[in-house]
Amino acid sequence: MLNFSVSEENYIKAIFRLQHGDNTVTTNELSAELRAKPASITDMMKKLRTKKLVHYEAYKGFRLTAEGRKAGLMIIRRHRLWEFFLSEKLKFTWDEVHELAEELEHVSSKKLIDKLDEFLGFPRYDPHGDPIPDANGKIEASRQVALTALPLNKSATVCHVSDQSSSMLELLGHKKIAIGTRVELKKQFDFDGSMDVRVGRQQTVNISKQLAQNIYVKYDG
Amino acid sequence: MLNFSVSEENYIKAIFRLQHGDNTVTTNELSAELRAKPASITDMMKKLRTKKLVHYEAYKGFRLTAEGRKAGLMIIRRHRLWEFFLSEKLKFTWDEVHELAEELEHVSSKKLIDKLDEFLGFPRYDPHGDPIPDANGKIEASRQVALTALPLNKSATVCHVSDQSSSMLELLGHKKIAIGTRVELKKQFDFDGSMDVRVGRQQTVNISKQLAQNIYVKYDG
DNA sequence: ATAAATATTTAGGTTTACCTAAATTAAATT
DNA sequence: AATTTAATTTAGGTAAACCTAAATATTTAT
DSSP: OOOOOHHHHHHHHHHHHHHTTTOOBOHHHHHHHHTOOHHHHHHHHHHHHHTTSEEEOTTSOEEEOHHHHHHHHHHHHHHHHHHHHHHHTSOOOHHHHHHHHHHHTTOOOHHHHHHHHHHTTOOSBOTTSOBOOOTTSOOOOOOEEEGGGOOTTOEEEEEEESOOOHHHHHHHHHTTOOTTOEEEEEEEOTTTOOEEEEETTTEEEEEOHHHHTTEEEEEOO | OOOOOHHHHHHHHHHHHHHTTTOOBOHHHHHHHHTOOHHHHHHHHHHHHHTTSEEEOTTSOEEEOHHHHHHHHHHHHHHHHHHHHHHHTSOOOHHHHHHHHHHHTTOOOHHHHHHHHHHTTOOSBOTTSOBOOOTTSOOOOOOEEEGGGOOTTOEEEEEEESOOOHHHHHHHHHTTOOTTOEEEEEEEOTTTOOEEEEETTTEEEEEOHHHHTTEEEEEOO
8 A cells, every 4th residue: 555666656746746636647748757658658557557546547548546646745745855855954956956856755664754854844845845745645735826827917926837848948938937937917818818927027928828828826925 | 887776786785795805705695685596696696797896707606896896885885874864863763774774875876975974974983883985985994803803801892793683683682782882702612612701891691603703893992 | 520640558579687496516425 | 536415507487667569549630
């Protein structure tokens, strides 16, 4: 019930991340996320299904079961606690901590993690501002929403982009949008779903519906 | 040159430990140490030979090459630094740290380990009293000898037991010997190799040759 | 509604690190 | 020295987690 291989953990974590609520995750999405071929994804999905960690029917995408979600939360807890440790105690910069935490997170002793949590003073957020699940897997409901769901004139901060393709990053760079950028929705056009968004203090740019759906923000304050 | 699988690292570490100087290590010794069948040891030795990490000729045992020794020192450095961290910062007891460090040691980022070393204040010994190699792989020549090699009436401290079986630990407990116990050889009997040893300040106990061979001590001072 | 394009799965192969059983070599005993 | 015993290696097999190429579903476009 509680012991998974490194690979299994990476799959669970990736599905957790891509699910973003109740969405079903596709083979190709996971394939891109994990840089593994689609055929490998199918293999692993069958395995995780027999372990009752995902709901999966051929051709219909997959979602974590309650148990899979719980496992995912524990992996994320480990990951974020190590990130906090690396940044706070070992003075790594925030862009260095992720890949080291990717390795440390697979040491799965519960006692180790709970003691690490205590040593760190029970931190609530990792260095990227993401909330850290507690020892029971409880995690602060993130006030994170897609840019498309942001109310007019409410200031928010970009905290996540769900597509990491280079074409998407190029477009974001061009519009001067990055993680941490302050944004505010100024106008929404019914015809094509595009929107005018104030970026930073000076400029306002137009963003397509497709792009907005992939940008996640957190309300300020 | 510098990246090994978890299995390879475990083999290198085990050979390093068993070599204890220049002795050549046998297939069966490694098999016992790693709880793998002799055939598996032969497989891996061939692999490590092609990677130039061990000297190995069929039926003749093996020794680490200079490069293998260097790799071994780095693994031991990681292991002992994590042990120190677990004991000193997370307050694990000395008998809990070993198996956790077995997992953490395989995260091989040099920068991580050097920063951890700095964070811990460049400790010289792990919680079991074994010296920690520095960032260049330099390690304090341990003045560690088997109890059988201790001269008469020279005070020393138990720093290592090479067999960790529960039957051995039971016997040690019974004789009130643990890591850190002060001992002094009082008399040696040629007939069976047994010896009288003063343990601590009050009592003297008789120890069999077999037991003495598995107890390592460090001269005091 | 069909055809073309795309997504997913199946079938069969590879590598790593194990295993068992059998063969071979070395060491110990008579 | 010959034989028995023990250690080691070889041969061939397995499971995990990947892969490629081909087959099959599904979606999209005409």
